[in-house]
Amino acid sequence: MTRPSGLDRVVVINDRSVRVGGASNLAVLSANLLQNAGVAVTYFAGDAAGSDPPAPETINLAAQPLMQQTRLSAFASGLYSRQAHASLKDLISRVDTEGTIYHVHGWSKILSPSIFRALWPVRERVVLHAHDYFLSCPNGGFANYRKNQVCPLAPMSMACLTTNCDKRGYHEKIWRSARHLVREHYYPVRQVAANIVVVHQRMHEYFVRGQVQTSNIETIRNPVEPFLARPADPWKKRDFFFVGRLEPEKGFEDAAIAARLAGVKLHIIGDGAGRARLEKDFPEVVIHGWKSKDEMRVLLEEARAVVVSSRVPEPFGLAALEAVTSGIPVILPDAALLGEELAALGCGLTFQSGKVETLASGIRRLASDDMLLRLMSVNCIRRSGDLAHTPASWLEALLTLYDGVLKRANAVRMRPGIAVDTDIPAAGRLIDETS
Missing domain, CATH: 3.40.50.2000 (Glycogen Phosphorylase B;)
Known part of the structure; x- marks a missing residue:
C-alpha cells in the first residue's frame, strides 16, 4: 500500500527508544519502516538517548525505568510523571496537524498515565497498541501470579481489588489499581471507543471482560522473522x-x-x-x-x-x-x-x-x-505462513490502519453540529486539580 494521502506524520510513543524486547522492538521497527516508506516520524521516549536513535527527531526524557528508581520516586512518577505530560503536550502543540497520528506502544515502565492527559485533545487520532493487557487489567497480565493461574475475575471488580495477585505483594496490587484508575480518568476507554490494536483476536474477549469499548478495536498480528535462515532437521x-x-x-x-x-x-x-x-x-x-x-x-x-x-x-x-x-x-x-x-x-x-x-x-x-x-x-x-505478518506486510497493515483512523477522525470533525471536546474528562479534571 502507498502512504495515505492525508498522513502528515506519525508520533511513536514508547517507554524506551532502544530494542529491549517486546513493545520496544516493535516501536523501533515501526519507526524505521515508516521512515523508509517516506513518512515523517517523531519518536517520543521516556529513557535516555541511545547510540542509534530510532528517528531523526527523537525526544528522550532521560528518565529511569520504575524498577531502577527508589521506591518513593517510582511510586510517584509511575502514577503521574509531570515531565512526560509537559513534554508530550509541548510536542503536540508544536507538530500537530489534522494528518498527525499518535501511536502509543508502551507507557507503564517510565512514561506513566500522565501522557494520556496530553493525548486526550487529539484522541480521535491516537492509536493504542495493546502489546499487553494494561488497558483492561491493572497487573497487565490477567494472571494471579501468587497462584500461577490465569485470572478469571472481572478487572477492577471488588473481587479483583481484594485479591492479592501481584508477584511483589498486595501493596503493589493496590498501587497498580490506583494507576489503572488514573489512566482511566484521563483516557476513559470504558466510556469512549478508543483506537486500539490487539495482536491476536482472542485478546478481544479479555478487553470485553474489562468493559472496554470495543467498536474501534482492530487485530494486527506482530511481524515475525524466523529464528533460522532455512529450516533445520x-x-x-x-x-x-x-x-x-x-x-x-x-x-x-x-x-x-x-x-x-x-x-x-x-x-x-x-x-x-x-x-x-x-x-x-x-x-x-x-x-x-x-x-x-x-x-x-x-x-x-x-x-x-x-x-x-x-x-x-x-x-x-x-x-x-x-x-x-x-x-x-x-x-x-x-x-x-x-x-x-x-x-x-x-x-x-x-x-x-x-x-x-x-x-x-x-x-x-x-x-x-x-x-x-x-x-x-x-x-x-x-x-505457519498465515500466523503472523512479515515486516513488509505489517507496515502495510499499519498504513491501512492510519488511513482508517484519519478518515474516521475527519468524519467526526466534519459532522454538522458536532464539536470535538478537547477538555479532559471530569474525573481527570478532579485529579488534575490535586496534581
Whole structure:
C-alpha cells in the first residue's frame, strides 16, 4: 500500500527508544519502516538517548525505568510523571496537524498515565497498541501470579481489588489499581471507543471482560522473522530450548523442572533476575544469556523443540512463531492465545497451564517420537505462513490502519453540529486539580 494521502506524520510513543524486547522492538521497527516508506516520524521516549536513535527527531526524557528508581520516586512518577505530560503536550502543540497520528506502544515502565492527559485533545487520532493487557487489567497480565493461574475475575471488580495477585505483594496490587484508575480518568476507554490494536483476536474477549469499548478495536498480528535462515532437521536433534526473559511470569523454572522430570537437556537463551536461582537449583541447565540473532541461529540449529512455559495468557508468543516458521515444533500452555491454533495446525503440543507434570509429559512425547517431530516440522513450514505478518506486510497493515483512523477522525470533525471536546474528562479534571 502507498502512504495515505492525508498522513502528515506519525508520533511513536514508547517507554524506551532502544530494542529491549517486546513493545520496544516493535516501536523501533515501526519507526524505521515508516521512515523508509517516506513518512515523517517523531519518536517520543521516556529513557535516555541511545547510540542509534530510532528517528531523526527523537525526544528522550532521560528518565529511569520504575524498577531502577527508589521506591518513593517510582511510586510517584509511575502514577503521574509531570515531565512526560509537559513534554508530550509541548510536542503536540508544536507538530500537530489534522494528518498527525499518535501511536502509543508502551507507557507503564517510565512514561506513566500522565501522557494520556496530553493525548486526550487529539484522541480521535491516537492509536493504542495493546502489546499487553494494561488497558483492561491493572497487573497487565490477567494472571494471579501468587497462584500461577490465569485470572478469571472481572478487572477492577471488588473481587479483583481484594485479591492479592501481584508477584511483589498486595501493596503493589493496590498501587497498580490506583494507576489503572488514573489512566482511566484521563483516557476513559470504558466510556469512549478508543483506537486500539490487539495482536491476536482472542485478546478481544479479555478487553470485553474489562468493559472496554470495543467498536474501534482492530487485530494486527506482530511481524515475525524466523529464528533460522532455512529450516533445520529438528527430529535429528535431542536438546530442548527456552527463549525469553528469566522472570517468574515466563515460567522458566517450570521449564527447568519439566526438563529434569523428562530427562532431557534444556538450553536457555535469555537472562533476568531468575538466572542465579537457575544456576543454583538446576546446574544441568545450559544458560547462554542474551544472544544476537546470528548467535541464536547457531544455537537453535541444534533444537529439537522450543518450550514456551509462560504462566500468563501470552497475547502473541513471539518465540513460538519464530520457532515454527523455522520448522521447529513448540510446546506451549493451553492458555497461550496461539496454543489452540498451533496445536490444530500440527505445529506442536499444548499442556495444561501451570501444571509442570503435563509439560513434562509433553516433552517426553516430543523427545521419544522422531516420526512425530518430523511430521510437526513439515507442518510448521507448510502451515505457519498465515500466523503472523512479515515486516513488509505489517507496515502495510499499519498504513491501512492510519488511513482508517484519519478518515474516521475527519468524519467526526466534519459532522454538522458536532464539536470535538478537547477538555479532559471530569474525573481527570478532579485529579488534575490535586496534581
